[in-house]
Amino acid sequence: MMKNKAVVLGTNYYIGLSIVRNLGRNDIHVVTMDYEPSKYGVxxxxxxxxxxxxxxxxxAALVQYMVDFAKEQEAKPVLFLSSDPYVHFLDRNFDLLKEFYLFPMxxxxLLSDLxxxxxxxxFTEEYNIPTPEIIDIHEENFYERVLDEIGFPCLxxxxxxxxFVRKFREKAFRIRNEEELKAKLALLGDSDDVFIQRIIPGPESNCYSADCYYGPDSALMGFVTTEKIRQWPNNFGASTYAKQKWIPELIPLVHKLFQGIQYRGFAEVELKRDEFTNVVYLIEINVRFINFTEMLCALGFNTPLVYYRDSIGEPIPKKYVNYDTNVHWKYKYEDISAIFGYLNSGQMSLMRILVDYKFRKVSSTWAWDDPGPGLSFTSHAIKKAGAKLLKKIKRK
Incomplete structure (x- = not known):
């Protein structure tokens, strides 16, 4: 077993579970740190x-706890982040954590800025990468500019x-007209943390991701590109069903940015193709491990292991998936809601959904070599559904 332990921050979502499994399968001592017991069990x-x-x-107490833990170890632990809040936590305490933990960045x-x-x-302007137009909510002539420069619907x-997701269970608000815009901004109050963005037209299948790992000297050590099939909430949510698909133009587009800023570590770039102009726009960048981690590992691009080896200074295996594999990934729990949403809105037919489901699928949660978390989460989901049903019955 490797002498450097792996410390995973945040295991109350399946992303953390994927990190744990794909390190543990490679005989790495895994330590999880979370502020409450996980609904996935252990x-x-x-x-x-x-x-x-x-x-x-x-x-401050968490930082001190982590420092004390690291001091007790034989070798510096490698630190893994499973969610955006932990990225901000790392950047706020970067210097101290860098002294006691290993991580590539x-x-x-830089992580928070991206x-x-x-x-x-x-960054995107410097490297001439198309991004959807945005307007700050405090701009002069704000409503006129939204109408003239972005139009409705917008986000x-x-x-x-x-x-935002924690509070509203949505990644964005879709706005159909000026009246809705005013109502939603009133709901948000004095928040300075939102802006207006143009919607890039096109179906879910025009939504892509480029998942990359950059090693020492920002050398590109591996990549996988994917295409979205369904998401929840529909149209502007997180993926619930997606597939690996080789989309050659994505890697050169994002590569110039990551090399230019001398990036090191794992990153996922979300992109969308405009169905009218065919231009691919960069939507956002994720700098922590992602929903598709289990699928990437199944394809031989074991990003947690690559990150671990890079952190401890060992050679990094290269993996470029520049071909189609027909491997699909699913998060069944939310995909059920997504399916009903698309059926009700008429965006997808039942036949289309059935045809898409025939391929080899990698599960976000279930694993035959580690069934406990899948069973634990299923039990949690059943109890949650039962509680909702009971609440509805009582209301009647």
């Missing part, structure tokens, strides 16, 4: 499951996706 690949202070409410603040939908523009999008 994977058989977890050696130590630690309950720790909350990353925001008790930030050397530039303080995640921020507005500051990201300074209200957050700078901090994680907090």
């Amino acid at each position: 994977s058989r690949y977890v050696e130590e499951a630690l309950l720790v202070p909350h990353y925001e409410k008790e930030e 050397e530039q303080k603040g 995640m921020d939908k507005e500051t990201l523009l300074k 209200i999008k957050p700078r901090d996706s994680a907090e």
Whole structure:
């Protein structure tokens, strides 16, 4: 077993579970840190499951806990991030955590800048990468500019996706007219953390991702490109069903940015093709591990292992999936809601959904070598559905 332990921050979602499994399968000692017990239970690949202070409410206590833990180890642990809030936590405490933990990124603040939908523009503009037009809500003649420059429908999008999703269960608000725009902005109050963005026209299948790993000297060590099939909430949510598909133009488009800023580590770029102009727009960048982690690993692009080896200074295996595999990924729990949504809106037919489901699928949660988390989450989902049903019955 490797002497450097892997510390995974955040395991109350299947992304953290994917990191744990694909490290543990490679004989790496995995430690999980979270502020509450996970609804996925504890994977058989977890050696130590630690309950720790909350990353925001008790930030200083969590940092001290992590420092004390690292001091007790034989070698520096490798730090893994499973969600956006932990990326911000890392950047706020970058220097101290870098002293006691291993992780590839050397530039303080860069991860948060790439995640921020507005500051990201300074990078995309420098490297001439198309991005959807945006307008700040505090601009002069705001409503006139929205009508003239962006038009309706449009999106209200957050700078901090994680907090917005946690509050509203949506990644963005789709706005059909000026009346709706005013109503939603009134709901948001004095928030400075949202902006207006043009909707890039096109179906779900025009939504792509480019998943890349950059090693020392920003060398491109691996990539996979994907195409979205369904998402929840429909049209502007997170993927629930997607497939690996080789889309050659994506890698050169994002590569010039990552090499230019000397990026190191894993990143996923979300993009969308305009169905009328055929232009591919960069929508956002994720700088932590992602929904598709289990699928990437199934394709031989084991991003947690690559990240681990890079962090401890070992050679990184290269993996370029520049061909179609027909491998699909699904998050069944939310995909059920997505399917009903598309059927009700008429965007998809039942036949189309059945045809899409015939391919080899990688599950977000279930694994035959580690069934406990799948069973634990299923039990949680059944209890949650039962509680909702009981609440509806009581209302009647």
